[in-house]
Amino acid sequence: MTIKAKPFIKWVAGKTQLIDSIENTLPKDFRSQQNLTYIEPFVGGGAILFWILQKYPNIKRAVINDINPDLTTAYKTIKENPKELIMELRSIQEEYLPLTEEKQKEYFLEKRVRFNTKSLNPLENSALFIFLNRTCFNGLYRVNSKGLFNVPFGKYANPKICDEPIILADSELLQKVEILTGDFESTIKYVGENCFFYFDPPYKPLSETSSFNSYSKEEFNDKEQIRLGNFCRQIDILGHSFMLSNSDVKGKNPHDNFFDDLYNQFNIKRVYATRIVNATKKYLGVPLSGRAFRSNLLLVPHKRISTSIPNAKLAS
Structure with a gap:
């Protein structure tokens, strides 16, 4: 199978490397389920969304959500106006690439200021969102307490700002996807008879300096x-399947039972994923390294045991 659609942006903690583990953990009858609705309340870069919609054609409907309005606006623009977006990105690319590095930085900063005005139409906002993602430091998306994008210039020699084939392929796939902006719990309104949820929330940091979850001004603590x-327990009570991924805090502290207690009614599967960060110093208080390292992650596949809701304890 040739997969053409894939994420149109770089996204920290994207799940491309977890696809095999996720596929092996899906319900055994997943492919044979009829009229399946796929719901992803934290869509992020969409690696799992684009993969699963192409791999499993029995998914007839999908609902995605994110709290980041710039991200969801980009999804909507790609779905509804892909050709206009391509024209905007192509124009930016033609202006940007011939510039010297110094002039590219000036151009980047000017566009960042304009993006942060929060007064743009959806088409321009989406084009600048993608441009900044492709040219900022390490492809990070971070905002300050005011919700303003604050990642600096990235010094890439020849970034691909306009990826026309990917935008067109993504647009075609997104035609059966409903795109929401808001809290993850709002997705409960869109459940059908047969739903599968995949949750990929901002990860619980393994240390005070390892958090990459400032994708919005709201903290996910x-x-x-x-x-x-x-x-998730509510979803289970309603009879729907779900899977969830998060950091494995036990990999850092064997005595940290935060997730084991929180999801003690479900199977927990621990898997490994290699993650590479292309930097050699600290940035925004986050230690970055050019080497690959193994991040111990966990998946929580669906297993109905009880309908009671335990009182989870906050980790100290």
Whole structure:
């Protein structure tokens, strides 16, 4: 099978390297289920979304959500106006690439200021969102407490700002996808008779300096993780399947039972994924390394045991 559609942006903690583990953990009858609805409340870069919609044609409908309005606006623009977006990105690319590095930095900063005005139409906002993602430091998306994008210039020699084939392929696939912007719990309104949820929330950091979850000005802390755990139990009570991925805090501290307690009614499968960060110093308080390292992740496949909701404890 040739997969043409794939993420149109770079996204920290993307799940491309977890696809095999996710596929092996899906319900055995997943492919044979009829009229399946796929729901992803934290869509992010969409690696799992684009893969699963192409791999499993029995998914007739999909619902995606993210709290980041710039991200969901980009998804909507690709779905509804791909050719216009390509024209905008091509124009930016033709202006940007011939410039010297110094002039490219100036151009980047000017576009970042314009993007942060929060007054652009959806087409321009999406084009600048993709441009900044392709040219900023390490492809990060971070905002400050005011919700303003604050990642610096990335010094790439020849970034691919306009990826026309990917945008067109993604647009075709997104035609059966409903795109929401808001809290993950809002997706409950869109459940059908047969739904499968995949949750990929901002990961619980393994240390005070390892968090990459500032994708929005709202913090996703332990209380939010617990709220998500309770939502997963609600999904289970309704009879729907789900899978969830997160950091494995036990890999850092064997005595940290945060997720084992929170999801003690479900099977927990621990898997390894190699993650590479292309940098050699600290940035925004986050230690970065040019080497590949193994991040111990966990998946929580669906297994109905009980309908009670335990009182999870906050990790100290």
